Amino acid sequence: MTKPALKQIVLASRPKGLPTREDFRLEEAPMPELSQGGLLLRVLYLSLDPYMRGRMDDRKSYAKPVGLGEVMTGESVCEVIASDQAGYHVGDTVLAPTGWRTHAASAGKSLRKLDPALAPIATGLGVLGMPGFTAYAGLYLIGKPKPGETVVVAAASGPVGSLVGQLAKLAGVRAVGIAGSPEKCRAVVEEFRFDAAVDHRASDFGEKLAAACPKGIDVYFENVGGAVWQAVLPLLNNFARVPVCGLIAQYNAAGPAPGPNLLPATMRAVLSKSLTLRGYLNYEFAAEHYPAFLRTVGAGIADGRIRYREDITDGLENAPAAFIGMLEGRNFGKALVRVAPSA
């Protein structure tokens, strides 16, 4: 009789620029055994997030890079299939940092139990999870928009951006989204009810953005970097706030960026307009603000004022292609891999 095996995806090589499928490798590994006080988990949904691109590089950052041959980092929604820990039972649904794999052992730490009766379980990886809290913390705790001000967010059809705009509207603030296609722009306005949306691939993007922000920009939620920033910079008002939570447009950059050097103009704007740029990781605010986030967004989902989209790919073996597509902006909504059907 063959020993039962799990599947996992490891980092095969460090990408230069945009990752390719060959940078990943699907492997089998022995199924872990239940340790004393631990749990065994079956992964239902794996989350694909832009930050994972950073972990593929051997560059100093806030987190250790994934080593060559190591399982890709990732969070997932899991079903408990065996438990030796009080408080967790077979059949429970939990959030866990399992990495890209079908099954995982857990020492029972860094878990969060999900209540399937409150919201669909996959939302724990999206609108009611890390991406949602990233939007909430950046907008409300750093951006602090006041009624009547204008908030601009890029990747506005994505899991973070779509919530930023909806939270802005809840606060009485004008919400302008930037997205990468006419279809996404339409959804930003019709589905997520932003005041306006602008396609950053349009040739007259800068003018369209200016027209959508007649009173300038008070909060620019920076989650893409690159060319969008250049269009935003001249529109920022005095005392504008720029929470910086992601730079997906430059994650694939290899080597020094070609000129012109855009730093002096940015620093000049920081000075002459008294701007605040503030990078952050959602962890910084979690202990104090996560419960309020869950209440606010949970209530918004329950009563329909907050909407979300998911972009689900089936099968762990398809995770690399889905991840590459997300980095290229081909997903629409929170990128998830359904690793196993939930009960």
Place this chain on the structure above:
Amino acid sequence: MTKPALKQIVLASRPKGLPTREDFRLEEAPMPELSQGGLLLRVLYLSLDPYMRGRMDDRKSYAKPVGLGEVMTGESVCEVIASDQAGYHVGDTVLAPTGWRTHAASAGKSLRKLDPALAPIATGLGVLGMPGFTAYAGLYLIGKPKPGETVVVAAASGPVGSLVGQLAKLAGVRAVGIAGSPEKCRAVVEEFRFDAAVDHRASDFGEKLAAACPKGIDVYFENVGGAVWQAVLPLLNNFARVPVCGLIAQYNAAGPAPGPNLLPATMRAVLSKSLTLRGYLNYEFAAEHYPAFLRTVGAGIADGRIRYREDITDGLENAPAAFIGMLEGRNFGKALVRVAPSA
């Protein structure tokens, strides 16, 4: 009998890069007459400040540019020589926005009376004036250093930088200065009592700066821009604060900056280290904090814990050369022009 005349310096042409003496013109103009409720002022000291370079460009900024043929903007310490306003008497010493001239009429607004018994009157343009408050506001209100942290400031022998380091020391913070010559570096340590000073013109500047900051940098007080920022960036600690109050190294830049593009690396550091960059003008904080600044720094000067240097040029006609020298870093201490001897 000839009518009495005043002297003034006007903007003759807009500089390309570093200003030249030909960009200024010394003129005579009729002496103003005392208006109802107004004052007549004799300028004693004119302040030369880096921000004036910005006003010479026809570029949108927080303040209107100086027009061609108009008197250069500037603050000065003046003696009241005639007064039709209650509360001001002949012989009083006042701070006034006179511009670069020997005499000025004033409607009696935007004045601040100085008490010559409290401190030498020229300090009202330096350590006890706008440059001093700029240091105080940026360090204490934006940088907010905690005991044991490290503050780095460039132009550390200048009127803003030298006070930043001394205020840091008063707060129990390690102070590291950057200056443009071995002599200035020596003064930064010996006269202003910083913990260390590094010459940014040294070939191994980056390594020396790293050695002077063994625990990294928690607050970088940005008042120069340009190459120094590149050396500071890798040394910034997580959650470091960067008050941005000046960019003298790039004020003379004409046209777009050549590559490489340094903006992506800066934005990556903002994100990965949760940095705060915050531009400011001292006006923003003046109403609330100016009295506390005057008390704190005034007491520090009186008891010798705070020191300052002045770099005085005699004669209004020599103001352009002194101003150009200041932009080149050739001054040492607060740049002032003695326009007339004080009584």
